[in-house]
Amino acid sequence: MAHDPTPLVESLLHEIAGLLADLAATGQGARIDLLGLPIGPAGRAALAERLGRGEVEAALDAGGTSEIWETGFAGVWWVRHFGADDRLATEQIEITTVPTILLSQPEDIAIAASRLAAGLAQHTELPQ
Amino acid sequence: MMDPDSIGALLARRGVSRRALLKYSTRLAALMALPAGSAEALADGLARAKRQSVIWLSFQECTGCTESLTRSFNPTIENLIFNIISLDYHETLQAASGTAAEAARLAAMAANKGKYVVVVDGSVSTRDGGVYSTNAGHTNLEILRQTAADALAVISVGSCAAFGGIAHARPNPTGAEPVSAIITDKPLINIPGCPPLPEAMAATIAYLVSFGKIPELDHLRRPRSLFGDSIHDRCYRRPFYDRGLFARSFDDEGARQGWCLYELGCKGPVTYNACATLKWNGGVSFPIQSGHGCLGCSEPDFWDQGGFYRPLSSNTTSTGTVVAAAAVGGVALGAVSALVARRRARLARQETTP
Ligand code: SF4
Numbered sequence: 001m002a003h004d005p006t007p008l009v010e011s012l013l014h015e016i017a018g019l020l021a022d023l024a025a026t027g028q029g030a031r032i033d034l035l036g037l038p039i040g041p042a043g044r045a046a047l048a049e050r051l052g053r054g055e056v057e058a059a060l061d062a063g064g065t066s067e068i069w070e071t072g073f074a075g076v077w078w079v080r081h082f083g084a085d086d087r088l089a090t091e092q093i094e095i096t097t098v099p100t101i102l103l104s105q106p107e108d109i110a111i112a113a114s115r116l117a118a119g120l121a122q123h124t125e126l127p128q
Numbered sequence: 129m130m131d132p133d134s135i136g137a138l139l140a141r142r143g144v145s146r147r148a149l150l151k152y153s154t155r156l157a158a159l160m161a162l163p164a165g166s167a168e169a170l171a172d173g174l175a176r177a178k179r180q181s182v183i184w185l186s187f188q189e190c191t192g193c194t195e196s197l198t199r200s201f202n203p204t205i206e207n208l209i210f211n212i213i214s215l216d217y218h219e220t221l222q223a224a225s226g227t228a229a230e231a232a233r234l235a236a237m238a239a240n241k242g243k244y245v246v247v248v249d250g251s252v253s254t255r256d257g258g259v260y261s262t263n264a265g266h267t268n269l270e271i272l273r274q275t276a277a278d279a280l281a282v283i284s285v286g287s288c289a290a291f292g293g294i295a296h297a298r299p300n301p302t303g304a305e306p307v308s309a310i311i312t313d314k315p316l317i318n319i320p321g322c323p324p325l326p327e328a329m330a331a332t333i334a335y336l337v338s339f340g341k342i343p344e345l346d347h348l349r350r351p352r353s354l355f356g357d358s359i360h361d362r363c364y365r366r367p368f369y370d371r372g373l374f375a376r377s378f379d380d381e382g383a384r385q386g387w388c389l390y391e392l393g394c395k396g397p398v399t400y401n402a403c404a405t406l407k408w409n410g411g412v413s414f415p416i417q418s419g420h421g422c423l424g425c426s427e428p429d430f431w432d433q434g435g436f437y438r439p440l441s442s443n444t445t446s447t448g449t450v451v452a453a454a455a456v457g458g459v460a461l462g463a464v465s466a467l468v469a470r471r472r473a474r475l476a477r478q479e480t481t482p
Contacts, residue, residue, distance in 0.1 A: 033158040036405050038362050063148030081151050087410040090155045100168060101154070105146035107136065107175070 008039045009046045016051075016076060019095045023075050029096035035088070044091065051076060051093075058102055064089065068099055135212055135337075136175030142211065149175060153338075159331040159406070160343060161353035173338030174212060180337045181240040182247055183233060183275055184218040187268040188261050188295040188304055189250030193286035194220050196323035197330070209330040212337055216244070219263070230264050233271075237278060245336065246279045248272065248307050251288040251295045255303025272310060281315040281342065282307060285329055287425055290318035290348075297431035308349065315342050318349040322425035325406050328354045348428070350400070359396035359422045362404035365389065383419065393437040394421030401426040 012032070019030045034044055052072030060066045064083045071078055077094040079101065130137045139149060153171035162170065186194070197209075198221070215221070216236035217229075224232050236244065250268070253260040258269035276282055284307040287293040295304035308316055317336075319328050332351055335343050343351045360366065368374070368388040375382035376391055388394070396404075399422050403414040415422055421437075424430040 033161075035411070036158060036161070038364050038366070038404065040364055060147070062145050063151050066151065081154065083410075085410070089151075090158055092154070092158070101147060101150055105150065107130070107140070107146040111140055 006046065008037070009043055009050065012037070012039070012047060013050060016073075016093060016095065020073060020075055023095050023097075029094065031095070032093040034091040034093065048078065051078070060101070062101075066101065068102060131176070131178075133178055134175060135177050135179055138179065139175070139211055144211070146171070146175065153334075155327075156331045156334050159327050159354065159402075160335055160351070161356070170334070170338050173340075174334065177212075177337050177340075179212060179214040180333065181216050181236060181244040182213045182333070183216055183236055183244050183279075184221075184247045184249070185268075185271060185275060186219050187248065187250030187252050187272070187289070188302065189286065189288050189293075191220055191249075192323040193249040193289075193329075194218070196326045197285075209333065212334055213245075216240070226264060230266075233275065237275060241278045243280050244278075245333070246272075246275050246282045247285055248282065248289040249285045251292045251304035251306060252310055253295075253302040254305050254310070255301070258303075260302035269310065272307065276311045276314055279314055281317065281336065282311055283317045283319060283329075283332065284308065285319050286324055287320040287322045287428075287430065290320040290350075291428040293322065294431055296429070316349055317342060317345065317351065319354075320348075320350065320426040321401060322423075322430075324426070325354075325402055325408070327406050328402065346400070350426075354402050355400040355426065357400065357402075359399045359401060359404050359416070362402075363396055363416055364404070365416060378419065389416060389419075389421040391439050392421050393435065393439060395424030395427070395430070395433070395436075395440060396422040397440060399424040399427050399430075 015032070019032075022028050022030070034047075037043075039047070054070035054072050054074060056068075056070040058068045060068070064081065065086070066082065067078075067080045069078050070076070075095060075097065077096060077099050079090075079092045079094050079099050080088065081090045081101075083089045130140070136146070136149070140146075150167060150171045153174065154167040157167040157170050160166075184194075216239075217233045219225075219229060222229060222232065250261075252258065252268045252272055254269060258267035261268045263271060284290040288295060288304075289307050292300075292304050292306045295302055296306070306318075308318070317332060319332055321328070328351070331354065332343060335351075343353060346352050346355055348355075360369070363369075365386060365388045368386070369390060373382065373385075373387040374391045375385075375387045375389055377383065378392065383389075383392075390397070394416065396416065403422070404416065407414045407417070423436050424433065427433075
């Protein structure tokens with residue numbers, strides 16, 4: 001489709017620059033929802049190219065897979081969630097120190113702790 | 129300690145991690161255009177809440193709205209909605225029928241008196257006492273009044289329930305009316321569309337459950353976050369509109385070049401919905417992307433607006449007044465990015481909790 005996404009990508013980059021400056025100065029983060037913007041796959045690809053890749057890449061599998069990477073600009077993260085059928089569910093730029101989704105969640109930690117403890121208890125009860 | 133009856137506990141028992149819920153909430157928060165830190169609050173609210181009892185009533189409708197919700201594309205993430213609500217009554221989906229179904233509805237109403245949400249799809253026949261649409265010997269009108277009396281809130285799903293829809297089109301032989309014309313004393317949300325976007329339904333219900341309140345609504349009681357922008361505002365063909373480049377038939381050179389469909393009857397400039405960004409079938413496409421103008425299906429009386437293939441500027445409504453429309457080719461370049469920037473600024477300048 002003959003549609004040049006460049007002007008939108010440029011305006012988006014300016015906005016990201018402003019938000020990143022805010023993060024550097026105040027620690028305040030932000031998120032930009034890319035699927036809510038009329039830039040389409042070509043625009044998102046152009047933006048991804050301009051931002052580049054940085055030092056961290058992560059994959060997670062929770063209710064479908066996710067791809068997360070820090071862009072070439074520290075503090076600017078690209079977070080892409082897929083559903084189980086591998087279709088894109090959300091795509092966001094997060095301006096933060098680390099995306100929350102990467103952190104172990106307290107509720108999951110509590111369940112994991114009791115699961116591990118229960119597993120160990122069962123193991124020690126086994127006849128030698 | 130987690131309440132064993134909470135959604136959080138239910139999800140944990142089903143092996144759904146909090147991280148998966150957070151991921152779902154991220155999507156919902158984006159759909160509802162909530163501030164950046166809200167995904168965490170939404171996940172927290174959902175985890176603490178009890179499943180919302182929902183009684184779903186189907187009146188003069190085609191089942192497209194139910195199809196839309198149940199076939200929402202993303203089996204893992206989107207189906208979480210069915211962990212958030214307890215669908216206590218739904219004529220089309222439930223196994224029971226006839227008297228047994230009626231008993232199920234009355235039992236669900238009694239068990240959750242004052243706490244259940246009524247979802248309606250379809251318009252309500254009111255002519256001659258509503259006899260043109262009945263169920264188990266009761267008119268839709270009777271069933272709606274009876275069920276809504278003890279409801280917490282009512283959600284009209286689809287353009288028929290929200291605005292009367294196709295049954296309400298001239299000459300409206302059944303006296304079809306929207307739910308809002310009948311239920312005037314309950315909080316009411318309209319989620320129009322023919323059918324509505326499944327994400328709009330899921331996000332609205334999740335918001336209600338998580339925050340215990342109704343999202344901000346526009347003058348037609350539609351959630352502002354989902355119906356705040358026109359299709360035209362978000363249309364990827366907009367740069368052609370701005371430059372005055374219009375397809376004049378469905379197979380001319382302009383159509384092949386992807387130019388604006390305004391002159392082929394596109395109602396995007398006066399239609400408020402999220403199709404241009406969320407798209408259909410899991411984000412694959414939407415009518416304009418497939419080469420057809422927007423029909424305006426989420427607006428009142430879209431069926432009677434003078435013809436799907438007539439340009440807005442030549443349309444007349446049933447009363448003969450010209451439909452308000454943007455002037456052809458009259459918008460300066462750069463309007464899209466300005467709008468996008470405004471909207472993004474609203475969304476983005478919020479704190480995240482790292
Ligand atoms: S008139 Fe229709 S096709 Fe043209 S830009 Fe507006 S919404 Fe898109």
